[in-house]
Amino acid sequence: MLLQAVLLLLLQCLASTLGQYELCKSLVSTDEGSVWEYYACQPKSASMKDYMRIKVDPPGITCGNPPERFCTLENPYLCSDECDASNPDLAHPPQLMQDRERNGLITYWQTVTWRRHPEPLLANISMSWNKSLELTDDILITFEYGRPTIMVLDKSMDHGRSWQPYQFYADDCLDAFNMPPKQVRDLSPANITRVICTEQYSRWVGSKNDKNVKFEVRARFAVFAGPRLQNMDSLYTRMESMKGLRDFFTFTNLRLRLLRPALGGTYVQRDNLLKYFYAISNIEVPARCKCNLHASQCLLQDGNLQCQCEHNTTGQDCQRCKKGFKAKSWKAGSYLPTPNGTPNTCTIAGSSSGSNCECYGHSNRCSYIDYLNIITCVSCKHNTRGQNCQHCRLGYFRNASAELDDESVCIECNCNQMGSVHDRCNGTGFCQCKDGATGAKCDDCLPGYYWKQGCYPNICDEEMLLCQNGGTCNQNQKCICPPEFKGVLCQHSRCEAGKDCNAASSPHLSMATLLLCTLLAHLLAMLTPH
Numbered sequence: 001m002l003l004q005a006v007l008l009l010l011l012q013c014l015a016s017t018l019g020q021y022e023l024c025k026s027l028v029s030t031d032e033g034s035v036w037e038y039y040a041c042q043p044k045s046a047s048m049k050d051y052m053r054i055k056v057d058p059p060g061i062t063c064g065n066p067p068e069r070f071c072t073l074e075n076p077y078l079c080s081d082e083c084d085a086s087n088p089d090l091a092h093p094p095q096l097m098q099d100r101e102r103n104g105l106i107t108y109w110q111t112v113t114w115r116r117h118p119e120p121l122l123a124n125i126s127m128s129w130n131k132s133l134e135l136t137d138d139i140l141i142t143f144e145y146g147r148p149t150i151m152v153l154d155k156s157m158d159h160g161r162s163w164q165p166y167q168f169y170a171d172d173c174l175d176a177f178n179m180p181p182k183q184v185r186d187l188s189p190a191n192i193t194r195v196i197c198t199e200q201y202s203r204w205v206g207s208k209n210d211k212n213v214k215f216e217v218r219a220r221f222a223v224f225a226g227p228r229l230q231n232m233d234s235l236y237t238r239m240e241s242m243k244g245l246r247d248f249f250t251f252t253n254l255r256l257r258l259l260r261p262a263l264g265g266t267y268v269q270r271d272n273l274l275k276y277f278y279a280i281s282n283i284e285v286p287a288r289c290k291c292n293l294h295a296s297q298c299l300l301q302d303g304n305l306q307c308q309c310e311h312n313t314t315g316q317d318c319q320r321c322k323k324g325f326k327a328k329s330w331k332a333g334s335y336l337p338t339p340n341g342t343p344n345t346c347t348i349a350g351s352s353s354g355s356n357c358e359c360y361g362h363s364n365r366c367s368y369i370d371y372l373n374i375i376t377c378v379s380c381k382h383n384t385r386g387q388n389c390q391h392c393r394l395g396y397f398r399n400a401s402a403e404l405d406d407e408s409v410c411i412e413c414n415c416n417q418m419g420s421v422h423d424r425c426n427g428t429g430f431c432q433c434k435d436g437a438t439g440a441k442c443d444d445c446l447p448g449y450y451w452k453q454g455c456y457p458n459i460c461d462e463e464m465l466l467c468q469n470g471g472t473c474n475q476n477q478k479c480i481c482p483p484e485f486k487g488v489l490c491q492h493s494r495c496e497a498g499k500d501c502n503a504a505s506s507p508h509l510s511m512a513t514l515l516l517c518t519l520l521a522h523l524l525a526m527l528t529p530h
Helices: 002-017 173-177 218-225 232-241 501-505 507-527
Strands: 025-030 033-038 053-057 068-070 081-083 123-135 139-143 150-156 164-170 212-215 250-260 279-284 286-289 298-301 304-307 366-369 374-377 396-398 410-412 420-425 431-433 449-451 455-457 472-474 478-480
Touching: 123 279, 123 304, 164 173, 164 212, 218 232
Parallel strands: none
Antiparallel strands: 025 033, 053 123, 068 081, 123 250, 123 286, 139 212, 139 279, 150 164, 150 250, 298 304, 366 374, 396 410, 420 431, 449 455, 472 478
């Protein structure tokens, strides 16, 4: 008992020293003895530049291959600096954007100079983590030799498959992006997730100390939590109640699109293009692993960040219930009620449904059907059906790579309405096609058919249904025949059998010729002397 009391005291002391939502559970004393009490929890913020993978494109945009000289905006005609990828002391590779600059030596990535002006000098810097993250402070990009006059910060929430702008930067927002300039301090609680264009970090001021470009996170937090972020309860309450707020700070990838370098003035000086380039010495991304409030630690495992999931959850982001703990659907933890939140723990199958019916996490209600003497799941979700939500709804098929308790276990058939008999498919996702249609979704045609809101037999083609007598096939739908032939394949002569083809084909021309000949003969008779 003494050991248990000491352990309980130690845990309570630890809980009091940790910040909000940094503890997933605590041992508490009850009349029945010591039990675990569970809380919503999240990992501490960290510098994510230590874990990011950087890619720069287009190929060849990094300077040094071949070696080249460059100038600086402060001394535009003193062009004694050199970039040489083959010399470690003169190279400026991409990894120098995320190194720890020890001994006070500034290292930086650098692009080629703007030799090809007026062709734009464009560079993309993609940062990936293979993990969902949540911003906790300002993103800070440090530029050497001048900040870009035009750039965009993008984010992806699906590992780079799709992108959306996070913020636009320009010395003239209206000219560059057709957007009025704004600052974060201009935003209100109602539009705090608006994507803005700012001129705050792009104008040339001639000072070498103005290196930083920010994506302001703290200022957005301060709209709810106050200038010094003292009222975090208010922020966390808004995170739960305001649609899209948590997603706004969530990302898997970031991308910088550098569209025009620092100019050092109003116009590009074409007589000295060696002073225009991009150079970045540091990128800071303060964030935490997104663990859906089900983990307080996030560790590097096999080269990837992994939430150390609690509350019977699993997955890289603790995004699903463990096998055997799916009596009800998975839910993210909640910040409310503050300060400990709600863990939304996954429970053992059958423990909360009032019966032993297994619904694989697709339903949390069961019903007894008296006349069949069975217990069945009610209102199956995630496009499932059946007594245990073990089958897929009509129009869906089983995802072979997913467990039966996965939310994505059923995939939509997506049969083409024009080419398929109905919207149902077999167990491998193949739809039942109409005559002439083919493909998994019945959206293609068999040879000998053409597509026109469905598959129709070819009238003609280049193999079996050849246009005859010099006819040409037009889009497999029509033979274009010479004037003297007709028919679907130009197989019939316009002349009737047994008749003079020329006379039959041009009777009016023959009559006219006959009349002309008669007139000429009459005229000739009048003119001839008797």
